[in-house]
Amino acid sequence: MPGLFTAEALLACYARGVFPMGEGRDEPRVFLVEPEQRGVIPLDAFHIPTRLRRTVRAEPFVVRVDTAFAAVLDACASPSPGREDTWINAPIRRLYVELHARGRAHSIECWRDEVLVGGLYGVTLGGAFFGESMFSRATDASKVALVHLVARLRRGGWRLLDAQFRTPHLDQFGLIEMPQADYLKRLAMALESGPETMALSIPLSGSDAVAYALQPTIQAS
Numbered sequence: 232m233p234g235l236f237t238a239e240a241l242l243a244c245y246a247r248g249v250f251p252m253g254e255g256r257d258e259p260r261v262f263l264v265e266p267e268q269r270g271v272i273p274l275d276a277f278h279i280p281t282r283l284r285r286t287v288r289a290e291p292f293v294v295r296v297d298t299a300f301a302a303v304l305d306a307c308a309s310p311s312p313g314r315e316d317t318w319i320n321a322p323i324r325r326l327y328v329e330l331h332a333r334g335r336a337h338s339i340e341c342w343r344d345e346v347l348v349g350g351l352y353g354v355t356l357g358g359a360f361f362g363e364s365m366f367s368r369a370t371d372a373s374k375v376a377l378v379h380l381v382a383r384l385r386r387g388g389w390r391l392l393d394a395q396f397r398t399p400h401l402d403q404f405g406l407i408e409m410p411q412a413d414y415l416k417r418l419a420m421a422l423e424s425g426p427e428t429m430a431l432s433i434p435l436s437g438s439d440a441v442a443y444a445l446q447p448t449i450q451a452s
Contacts, residue, residue, distance in 0.1 A: 236322065238329040245356050246422060248415045250363075250395065251323060260322075269414035270394040270406050272362075277381050277444055278405035286371050287378050290437040292341035292348065294379050297432065300331045303338040303350040307364035319364070327363070330354060337431055339380045341372040349373045351380060355431075358390035358424030377404065379435060382443035387430025391421035 236251070244250060249265045279287070304327055308319035330336035335356065341349040349372020351365035360380075367373035381404075384392060394401050397408045409417075435443065 236326065238326055238333065238335075241326050241330065242335065242354075242356060245354060245359075245361055246418075248411065248418055250361065251326070264395075265411060266396060267411055268397070268408045269411055270397040270401065270408055271414065271417070272381070272392040272394050272401065272404055272406050274381065274385055274389060274392055276405050277385075278403065279378055279441060279444060280403055283371065283374055283378070284441050287375050287441050288437040292343050292369070292372060292375055294375065294435070294440075295340045295342060296383075297331070297337055299340055299347055299350075300336065300338040300352065301328055302347055303340055303352050303366070304328070304364075306347065306350070306366045306368070307352065309366070327352070327354075334428070339376040339383075341369070341376050343369060349376055351376045353380075355389075355426075355428065357422035358388065358426050359393060359418055359421040360384055360389050360391065361393045362395070378444050379440045382435055382440040383431045383433070384426075385446060386433070386443050387428065388424065388426040389421070390424050390426075391417055393418075 241251060244263060248269075249263045251263055304319065304324060308324070327336050331338075336352060336354050338352040339350055340347055348369035349365075349367040351362060351373060353360055353362040355361075362380075365373040365376065381392065393414075394406055397406055
């Protein structure tokens with residue numbers, strides 16, 4: 232399968248509600264996942280804990296977009312406490328790097344003293360953004376990246392932020408879980424919309440990121 236699975240096939244998988252995973256870092260096979268229950272972060276009901284709001288506004292990190300996509304991908308694949316192995320294997324890495332080159336995959340990055348200390352990456356298709364993975368090497372770095380992502384998605388008019396699975400880490404942001412059939416209905420509507428993709432790369436201050444993340448979704452003009 233790794234030799235046959237292409238970036239175009241991967242986008243088609245997202246469009247029908249499935250996504251790829253690998254058994255482990257050194258396992259060359261790729262398999263497709265269609266959860267019975269899907270985790271979604273509602274863009275019109277995003278929650279930022281009070282302490283995190285203060286942190287984002289204080290700007291402890293320089294937040295950049297798409298300046299180190301491969302480095303974010305590799306950091307997400309690196310072992311960490313409680314996650315000694317990863318589903319990001321060589322074929323999956325190749326696919327997402329190709330999607331990034333096509334403008335379909337993006338990274339939100341947190342930097343401190345020119346060192347990458349946290350971030351996340353995902354795939355955009357129509358008005359849907361599919362969050363794939365995040366990492367943090369400094370307190371709250373991945374959380375700050377998520378707030379900045381949501382701010383940009385709202386500013387640009389995205390309709391859906393897919394988190395794939397429910398986790399305690401994401402529950403604090405208002406994540407909801409729904410049957411796959413309901414998710415597919417939301418996905419179909421999101422795919423019909425056309426967000427302003429340049430909104431992902433527009434610089435935002437910490438205060439602006441909080442403000443946009445907590446506003447109702449703003450459709451691009």
